[in-house]
């Protein structure tokens with residue numbers, strides 16, 4: 001793996017290798033000494049053209065636990081926002097000896113542009129680009145689902161996929177990089193995906209996607225999904241006529257208390273509720289749903305660090321055996 | 332009429348296939364085709380062996396961005412004219428979106444004069460329809476028509492004349508001097524922030540879509556307006572299958588509409604955007620394979636009248652960036668004929684006589700250019716392009732005459748090479764390389 005740009009181009013073996021490596025990283029994170037020496041002397045740059053404190057902190061924690069040097073480059077409010085080009089920024093980072101660039105950008109395709117140009121040699125990790133993809137988010141979501149799915153099936157999670165799992169992804173699919181990355185990865189891992197959204201918030205072309213599309217959340221919930229992933233919805237979308245009002249949106253597509261009760265009543269006790277955060281409580285998810293035992297929101301955050309450790313390790317160590325960090329850790 | 336030394340020279344083009352048909356000799360002297368036939372005597376003329384070459388009337392581009400005045404870093408009239416000559420063009424229409432905008436007699440005369448001074452090709456300025464391309468009030472169309480540049484084609488290209496009443500008035504007003512409105516058909520509200528064709532690929536890439544309906548709805552409106560006021564409409568760079576259908580319908584009803592397609596829309600599709608390489612960013616965007624097929628069929632059956640390059644050079648920094656930040660546009664003058672050969676001739680859809688029609692005769696007619704697009708026969712102006720259809724070459728933007736390096740065909744092997752271009756009897760291109768410009772003031 002040279003770069004991590006999208007889940008669309010991850011094959012099943014690669015995906016499972018990342019998830020299995022993340023399991024080993026998670027084991028490390030539960031130790032008293034959480035640090036591994038594997039990336040000592042390597043430099044990871046967090047290049048953020050868009051504010052996202054939670055994603056940056058997660059990557060920073062992951063890199064530090066692997067003993068890498070971390071440089072945070074907030075391109076917002078720096079020379080970059082004063083007209084310096086992506087090319088010049090990339091070449092600057094190259095000159096500073098960056099081994100990996102974790103890039104968050106408001107423009108779809110910016111990480112791919114960085115990776116395929118000859119501006120920089122470093123490994124590129126897409127930390128979310130425009131409305132395109134957010135592969136590490138999808139990997140941490142899959143990691144979370146896989147653990148729960150293994151628990152339901154009474155197995156261990158290492159080496160397994162998500163075959164037979166039913167996942168509903170609900171909300172603003174059109175503008176969601178999380179939805180795209182999740183769909184490709186979940187399909188690769190064998191899950192069945194239903195996208196639930198108002199017709200205005202689905203892209204033209206969604207009919208070609210390998211999933212079921214529904215406008216009706218209640219109908220989808222009645223089908224007994226194993227996981228329901230609620231996407232963040234920006235209230236301002238109503239100003240561009242994507243939906244009439246936030247209240248109407250919540251009634252039709254929000255995971256509210258009524259739907260939580262319906263899930264309980266239907267006896268779907270293993271169904272988990274996921275959210276990539278940050279949540280708009282009261283809009284796409286009610287407080288009761290967000291705080292219920294079904295909610296995996298905090299697990300997702302925790303797993304994010306393990307998955308990002310795995311990604312950085314696999315990209316930078318040049319060592320393809322996932323067992324290596326464990327051996328290091330046992331010293 | 333003075334005769335400069337260059338134009339007084341005579342050239343005997345021996346054995347060229349006229350429009351791909353019979354092999355004929357063409358004697359070029361004093362800016363005209365003095366004699367045609369077989370076994371024409373050289374009588375002191377320089378002989379050009381045209382065995383195996385196709386002779387076309389000099390190509391005419393109705394859609395060129397020369398960038399001067401204002402963006403001389405991207406292109407100048409001089410560099411763009413050189414590119415035109417190398418591409419086989421003897422006339423180009425310079426679009427109005429310069430800085431300042433070509434919306435006054437002064438600016439169009441400036442561009443016209445720069446073209447004459449360069450001497451590589453006729454440069455016919457296109458006048459803006461509205462002041463500053465702002466779409467608010469009409470530019471002085473009559474003054475531009477009466478100017479030395481004799482403007483007949485008016486366009487806000489780059490912007491759509493989207494206000495229906497303004498479009499109606501423009502169509503009506505240019506009837507006074509037999510002008511034509513060339514519309515860049517793009518409904519602005521439906522394309523706010525648009526980055527690429529809206530469809531299967533944009534859905535995956537997460538890019539704001541430029542839907543076909545944004546083009547088709549404007550064309551549908553405009554052909555009905557043209558019918559209502561009985562005026563001439565030209566549709567720039569048609570890019571969708573639906574647009575071809577609407578234009579076909581309009582022509583069947585006798586509406587005076589002509590249409591243009593670019594070389595890149597005859598070949599490339601939005602699948603290329605998956606690379607996120609902004610060299611493929613263009614407006615209107617690259618569409619789907621189905622659209623490409625419909626455009627080729629429309630050009631072959633005459634629904635689409637002409638090929639216009641939409642040559643749009645940009646400095647490298649405008650493309651060495653994120654897709655969303657990049658400028659829209661591709662160069663085209665030096666690849667157009669080869670791309671048409673590849674997409675239309677070698678696919679068996681048209682012959683070389685049709686190439687002459689869509690790249691010379693028809694655009695000259697729409698632009699009302701005297702001396703261009705004439706049949707290659709005795710007495711015609713000696714605007715002639717000689718093509719070697721058997722040649723193959725690899726596109727290298729670094730070696731082009733245009734300042735723009737933004738060719739979407741970079742690295743591809745293309746058929747057909749322009750061997751010579753005669754502009755008013757003077758060879759601006761010989762042996763596939765630039766020769767000398769025509770400097771005669773009297774030409």
Ligand SMILES: [Zn+2]
Nearest residue numbers: 488489515567
């Ligand atoms: Zn245009």
